[in-house]
Amino acid sequence: MTASAPSTTAPPRRVATGVEGLDDIIDGGFPQGHLYLLEGETGTGKTTIGLQFLLEGARRGERGLFITLSSSRQDIEEVAHSHGWSLASLAVCELLPSLAKLQPEEQDSIFHPAEMELEDQSQAVRDVVVQHQPQRVVIDSLSELRLLATTPFLYRRQLLAWQQFFAERQCTVLLLGEHVTESAPGVRSLAHGVLYLERINPDYGAMRRRLHVMKMRATAFRTGYHDYTIRRGGVVVYPRLVAVEHRRDFALEVFPSGIAQLDALLGGGLDRGTSTLLTGPAGTGKSSIALAFAAAAAQRGEGAVIYSFEEGQHTLLARAAALGIPLQDYIAAGRLRIDHVDPAELLLGEFVQRVRRAVEEEQARVVVFDSVNGLMQALPGEQLLSVQLHELLAFLNYQGVVTLLVLGYVGILGESVQGPINLSYLADTVVLLRYFETAGRIRRAISVVKKRGSAHEQTIREFQVGPERLEVGEPLTVFSGVLTGVPTYTGAEAPLIIPK
Numbered sequence: 001m002t003a004s005a006p007s008t009t010a011p012p013r014r015v016a017t018g019v020e021g022l023d024d025i026i027d028g029g030f031p032q033g034h035l036y037l038l039e040g041e042t043g044t045g046k047t048t049i050g051l052q053f054l055l056e057g058a059r060r061g062e063r064g065l066f067i068t069l070s071s072s073r074q075d076i077e078e079v080a081h082s083h084g085w086s087l088a089s090l091a092v093c094e095l096l097p098s099l100a101k102l103q104p105e106e107q108d109s110i111f112h113p114a115e116m117e118l119e120d121q122s123q124a125v126r127d128v129v130v131q132h133q134p135q136r137v138v139i140d141s142l143s144e145l146r147l148l149a150t151t152p153f154l155y156r157r158q159l160l161a162w163q164q165f166f167a168e169r170q171c172t173v174l175l176l177g178e179h180v181t182e183s184a185p186g187v188r189s190l191a192h193g194v195l196y197l198e199r200i201n202p203d204y205g206a207m208r209r210r211l212h213v214m215k216m217r218a219t220a221f222r223t224g225y226h227d228y229t230i231r232r233g234g235v236v237v238y239p240r241l242v243a244v245e246h247r248r249d250f251a252l253e254v255f256p257s258g259i260a261q262l263d264a265l266l267g268g269g270l271d272r273g274t275s276t277l278l279t280g281p282a283g284t285g286k287s288s289i290a291l292a293f294a295a296a297a298a299q300r301g302e303g304a305v306i307y308s309f310e311e312g313q314h315t316l317l318a319r320a321a322a323l324g325i326p327l328q329d330y331i332a333a334g335r336l337r338i339d340h341v342d343p344a345e346l347l348l349g350e351f352v353q354r355v356r357r358a359v360e361e362e363q364a365r366v367v368v369f370d371s372v373n374g375l376m377q378a379l380p381g382e383q384l385l386s387v388q389l390h391e392l393l394a395f396l397n398y399q400g401v402v403t404l405l406v407l408g409y410v411g412i413l414g415e416s417v418q419g420p421i422n423l424s425y426l427a428d429t430v431v432l433l434r435y436f437e438t439a440g441r442i443r444r445a446i447s448v449v450k451k452r453g454s455a456h457e458q459t460i461r462e463f464q465v466g467p468e469r470l471e472v473g474e475p476l477t478v479f480s481g482v483l484t485g486v487p488t489y490t491g492a493e494a495p496l497i498i499p500k
């Protein structure tokens, strides 16, 4: 056989994990017939995942065996019960180490009692496997076995024996354990794959969970950290988004808002497959402009989703009414959806998944984030936020979505906007809203300060929210102090919406 000859061994069958999102990370499931190590501190969800793995097998008609070396059968049943599962379709075996079994004379024998116990335990495990003939096995947990082994060598030898024993039976095994390597280096190298679960407690905000695949032989797995949650119903994993995997063909065309003057300012509208930052002080109308684009999508029969961090549905409905947008009708028709996001409960990976679904399953063509301040506040100290946000925006761009990011200034006058992320760099278009003053009256101004890849007006236009619609005026050219944040209109004769 030459080196270039195709391999004749069929790829191993994949064993579905039963954990939503996990199969996607490990290329369809665990390769069958091997030992896998599920490592994590206490309370990271190892037992839960173990049960999900066996229940998935049972659903597919495979026999599953749960061997508990530490907790009682009742403890396992309680975990299952908390998730609403019945263990009726599984075999649960309690093999708790018990020194009581050893007779006093045995304790005096030349054998180290713990060593005998290790041998006994290991044999007991093999016996129940032979008895039940399972295709899937969970051993909870390895830590107990390690405690029995007097040396790392004996421990490793037991695991090697298991490896062979289970491989002969084409049985796929999950070994659960905490601090696996501290007590026995080399265990990871024995396993066919290692999943590492961890918990992060930020200085502020809710605890977050994430996992990564440390290794998975013969598998192209997704590297990096993936967020996961444990909720009633089990563990759910949110695979890290890799934008380039989601390229889609779409027409490179301009998406108008339908408000003629606004579209003129933008050089026709916003381009599909680009993101736009709407920024300015509080009350300048950022959300209204975003809403206008979402409504434009709904009006022409396309889908739009607004992720609202601050405002509830009725604030948005009131705003829409003031702008003459029949938001309620669009919502009723299923073309526009308002997704209220609670920042306190936000898990970035889960949020990214929600956005992905909106685009891939609901065909949302306009997506609004109102506001990015809300998103940033929800994830304080999240160093990866900028990277993940970049990935999310790239994904939306590849999907041909018109993305609008609302970013509020700190003050009313818009002196500065300080954030951990330079969003004007991330966005393709930046629309700046300002207050300006003329003849003792506060007005609003809108200008486009950047538009990647196409032309736009360099002017400032007046702009007014309500009472009946969103109105953009004619270009205004005579300003002073535009960059101070509070420009003054010095034109004598003005094409203002409400003349001086």
Ligand SMILES: Nc1ncnc2c1ncn2[C@@H]1O[C@H](COP(=O)(O)OP(=O)(O)OP(=O)(O)O)[C@@H](O)[C@H]1O
Residues within 6 Å of the ligand: 040, 041, 042, 043, 044, 045, 046, 047, 048, 049, 079, 082, 083, 178, 230, 231, 232, 233
């Ligand atoms: N019904 C539920 N809803 C939400 N979260 C739950 C539910 N049941 C369990 N949890 C979470 O799962 C965690 C425990 O999961 P599990 O018992 O699978 O962890 P473990 O890694 O096996 O822990 P240990 O090391 O103690 O065996 C709990 O800390 C709890 O936060």
Ligand SMILES: [Mg+2]
Residues within 6 Å of the ligand: 046, 047, 048, 140
């Ligand atoms: Mg457990």
